[in-house]
Amino acid sequence: MAVSAAAKKFAGQVSQLLKKHYPDAKCSLNFSTPLELLVATILSAQCTDERVNLVTRELFRKYKDVAAYAEAPPKDLEKAIQSTGFFHNKTKSIQGCCETLLERYNGQIPQDIGKLVDLPGIGRKTANVILGTAFGIASGVVVDTHVSRLSQRLGLSQEKTAEKIEQDLMDQFPKKEWIVLSHRLIQHGRKVCAARKPSCGKCPLEAICPKVGVEGKG
DNA sequence: CTCCCGATAT
DNA sequence: ATATCAGGAG
Structure with missing residues (x-):
């Protein structure tokens, strides 16, 4: 599906306002290695x-590598x-991932979306984060x-599944901005x-937001 | 679609 | 009491 120029223009406005308000947004999960980020x-x-960081503070002290x-x-x-x-489920995913990493990749985490998604418990969301x-x-x-919720409210996507929403976002935003x-x-x-309880009154996107599905609008 | 599941805010 | 939180598999 080709994306209209209007859609790309709107995406550009969203991008600019977000950049202005969140200039140095980053990952809020604590980690120091790719393996720690995978587990987190x-x-x-x-x-x-917040809960994950509470747990991983002790977890990462005890488990230092894939074999552990x-x-x-x-x-x-x-x-x-x-x-x-x-x-x-999470225990099976972590141990399944680590066993597979040892068997196939010499304990290293592959830098390849297909190989990551092939690991147990890793879907596109987790693979993209890593x-x-x-x-x-x-x-x-x-x-x-x-991201699913905001995409709906901002009108960036009408799709339901994460996979289709992701495709809509990839079509509207330049690749260099994705991360x-x-x-x-x-x-x-x-x-x-x-x-x-969205704080629409304090929202930097208020002026351009169609508020799809937000109570009182939509 | 359902199931997995504890902690917290409303 | 119920909705929600950086999802993924069957």
């Missing part, structure tokens, strides 16, 4: 970054990450719960354009 991002599913996660008794890992929710934030590779736009755009949209979604 798996833990971040349906959980606040792969060899750990599952019960130990489950206990360590319990408070982030979905802990059975590539963009750990390696500086613009493989796509990170579409999480915040920082993701961080800015997420920060804006957390602080201003919140799910339940």
Whole structure:
């Protein structure tokens, strides 16, 4: 699908206003290596970054490399990450990833979207976070719960699935903006354009926002 | 589509 | 009580 010039112009306005208001938006998950970011991002599913950072402070002290996660008794890992929710699934994902990394990639994290998505528990969202934030590779736009919601409200996409929303965003924003755009949209979604009670009065995008689906408008 | 799941705000 | 939080798999 070709994108209209009007759509790209609107995207440019969004981009400019976000840049002005969130000049140095960055990843809010604490990490010091690509592996730590991979683990933190798996833990971040349906959980606040604040909670993830609380858990990983101890977790990263105990598990230093891929082998440490792969060899750990599952019960130990489950206990360590319990408070982030979905802990059975997340433990299987972390250990499955680390086992596969040892088997196929000599314990290294591949810098390739296809290979990352092929790992257990890694979808496009997590893969885009790892590539963009750990390696500086613009493989796509990170579409999480915040980016999905903001894309709808701003009228950037009418699609429902994360995959289709991501394609719409990639079509409207230049590739060089994808990584920082993701961080800015997420920060804006957390602080201003919140799910339940959006602070439209304090929103820097107020003047151009169609407010699709926002109560009182739409 | 459903299921996984604890912590917090409303 | 219920919605929501940097999702992914079956």
